Amino acid sequence: MRHEEVAAFAVSAQAQLSGTVGVCMGTVGPGSIHLLNGLYDAKKSHAPVLAICGQVPSPEIGTDFFQEVDNAALFADVSVWSQTLSSPAQLPFLLEQAVNAAVSLRGVSVLTLPGDVGDLTVDKDVRPATFASCGAAAAAPDEQLEAAVAALADDADVTLLVGCGAAGARAEVLELADVLAAPMVLSLKGKEVLERDNVFQVGQSGLIGNPAAAAAMDDCDVLVLVGTDFPYRDWYPTGKVVVQLDARGEHIGRRTPVQHALVGDAAATLRALVPRLERRTDRTHLEKAVSAYASWQERQRGLRDPGHDRTLLGRARAVLDNPERLIRPEALAAAVDRIAPDSTIFTSDTGMSTAWLSRFVTMRGTRRLVGSYNLGSMANALPMALGAQGLDRGRPVVAFAGDGGLMMLLGDLRTAVTYRLPVVVVVFDNGRLGMVELEQEQGGLPEFGTELDNPDLAAVATAMGLTSRRVTDPEQLDDAVRWAFSADGPVLLDVVTNPEEVAVPPKPTVSQGWGFAIAKAKETFESR
Template sequence: MNVAENLVTALADHGVTTVWGVVGDALNPVTDAIRREDRIEWIGVRHEEAAAFAAGAQAQLTGTIGVCMGTVGPGSIHLLNGLYDAKKSHVPVLAVCGQVPTEEMGSEFFQEVNNDVLFSDVSVFTHTVTSAAQMPQILEQAVNTAYAQQGVAVLTLPGDIGDSKLPDDAAPRFAPPPAEAAAPVSQIQEAAAVLADADAVTLLVGRGARESRRQVLDLAERLQAPMVLTLKAKGGLEHDNPYAVGQSGLIGNPAAAKALDDCDVLFLVGTDFPYREWLPKGKTVIQLDARAEHIGRRINVEHALVGHVGPTLGALLPQLPEKRPSGRHLDKATKAYATWHEAQQRLTDPDHDKKLLGRLRSLGDNPDKLIRPEIVAKALNDHADPDAIFTSDTGMSTVWLSRFIEFSGTRRLLGSYNLGSMANAMPQALGAQALDRSRQVIACCGDGGLMMLLGDLRTAVTYDLPATFVVFDNGRLGMVKLEQEQGGLPEFGTELDNPDIAAVAAAMGLDAVRVTDPDEVAPALQRALASGRPALLDIVTNPDEVSIPPKPKVAQAWGFAIAKSKETIESA
């Protein structure tokens, strides 16, 4: 067995089912080994960035290491953005990168780059194999480190290493994952004492609590605490949750903001929520996180719980008093959330702009009578399967998804929610669909994001990945437009001269349709989801739809008014 065969067999034995990349030179021995390994499917993308996003999506969904490949120089460089997303999402990914032959290393050979330096910031492990004798121990170290630190490992293979022979007994053995552990008893007792004396507790719950649904709901019930969910906690914690009051931050709502402002004790559970300006001031703060480095880096924390959510809450709950608080804080928050949610739902009616109030509103924010994006999100919520996987591009498409798609059942959600990259939704959907071609996968794409990696729409056709790509086609970089206008600046540089995206997708072999009538959104979506083939809906949506932040500032409103005045004058 040679080095390449050893590597591929080890990954297949470990449960890896897909490898993503672009073939070429130094990695030819590896891709040839994949060709002969029935347990692994090779998916050749059109751009290596898509490969890294897809591998990271698979790691998020399964917990098993995702694998992508890029060959010498540019091929490896193209992986970087998707790998940074994996890094900031804290998921294990192995990138196998090509290098020039060992005898040429350091000579500024054609396409040569120093991968160990290039990937030093994005990776928890990086090493260039310079001798077959280093294998398989270096592979073991790479994979084990990626799991232990939940990050990216980069293994670089020079062109003359892959074919080098190894002893027959050189079988890699990857270490098992560490067991989940509770925080120390002293920390749990200290937190319990604080919670027992609190009148109003609000929970801010993140992805780290997603697999501990029962314990988190029991905590909210015991404390009569409203629960603000981060975007990444929606899947698994939003459905059938009487304590949930939606999201905070720019995509949030007034009820969630008020629940945070009105509490005495803020309890951060499994979240590294990064937006300081949306966290309340002057509260007693408890933070529970398995990563000690996350404690206190967003807000001053008086009481730290360093441990995994499930076992820690399991130990904390018996120490809380049986007597519940009054429930006034919870009732106030949930009623405010229900009122806001009901008002938002009115915008999802395809006939909204035909009614009196809708006609008046549309004079200002939808004069061209385009489809409101809320209608699209509501249709997705109504017609997607209860176990559908959603991906979303960074920007306005994420806003509508967060507000109108409920993650009931076993629905899952992926996005570039830490890195904030464009162009992530489509390749992440490819990765999710390759895991299970019978499970419904829906990508909520911005037109700007989709156009960045447009070529990999063809990958869905080539490898029979029947994902549905829903494009919020507003001809804008919508979030940037909103940022400019709230700052008092006229819109500039955000307009997109899009082609007919549906026509382009159809030419690529997808079932594609352009939707311009709000009454056609739901029927078109139903047909796409039922097609069993890669499908794309190019839905022409209103670019002037405004996502009002939970606590709008006077300066923002004034800036928006000034920006609109400037836009009107300059277009006259």
């Protein structure tokens, strides 16, 4: 990689996609420091990663030598295991501990190697390292199961909130929803597991979600959390009976009060739980939520059409929010969704790129999704796409890149060229830090410091060796996306999108609306 941060993001993605340990390396001092942001992404995503980091020669440690940093202090918060190799004889044992800790604890291990130790020879008689496999998944204890059955025994309306902890329990979660006649709200990381062929799902919650998902949670009597650590307290309903199933006991109750805990593997626990439940005959709550979700999707459908702004309603709306008739980001996301193969791996930058992916891309077929959805870092889409493509060069990989995120680690576009990684980088080029602008305006502040003075990103990518194209005409959108997926080698599609597009939150408040109106008025007066 051209930047160590890219390497750490790439192996975080590889570990999440493969379930096996990812390995990255950084040289002494600054090289290891640059790994840190990507390693935090791995930590917060519970991805097993081994970072091998350089250090100054042993006699110089502690002397404030050139490029010396204290790796033990530097990586103390991000790692589940961190040690320094001081003798070649330690190598098999420390390597085993590092990998076993990363895999069993689902986190980051850091093995530091001083320069002089790296130049020594390992004895030929030293046995090779051997690594432990993960333990067997177990169901929650029987007393916890019985308490959950009692909580779900009457006719109270139930809603499920499901996350990526249910990745190995798709069939069991669908059966649970069917038995309880429960609508299923998905976390963003649960989207790739349970969105496809799911008649119970009603999309996401939170700022990137939709009103149907919010209502399904607000209207229930019992909320069942399955394999999710959804962090936003304000989006949890209050006054509900909450049942939480998670393999990690430390996750129970840290987001919302929980009356009934189920600590165990999701699939094993649901296989023990569901047969004890009585099948619901009243499906009113489920049908209401699913119908509301379908209505919301229909209302969004017009924005997916590249020709939306030529319609009567589109022309009227464009006067206010798209006077230059730029490409709407919803149409771009929908075009990629239509054209990308069903085996595509998607990555997305934190911000509006993720909002458009969440709302307009469906995880059908064997599609996968990975992003910095726990750390929330910028600039992760391209690095994660490179890591994903490195796992399988024959599988389509597309990065939903924001222009702000891409410019932060632009140099690693060349990595795709150097190693002939055929990633498709789709840039939502709106000249803005869009999510920050939206947050400012919802608070009544006029946009400030979010405008980006971008170069022609397609021209930059062409100079770096990628096949590239810049798109400014909505009529050319579908053709350009098809071209991108048919090209040979790495591709960058620079799509100039409307910076005024607003992703309305599922439960807009009066204060948000008033703040937005005030901000827009201030922006208008100041621009005049």
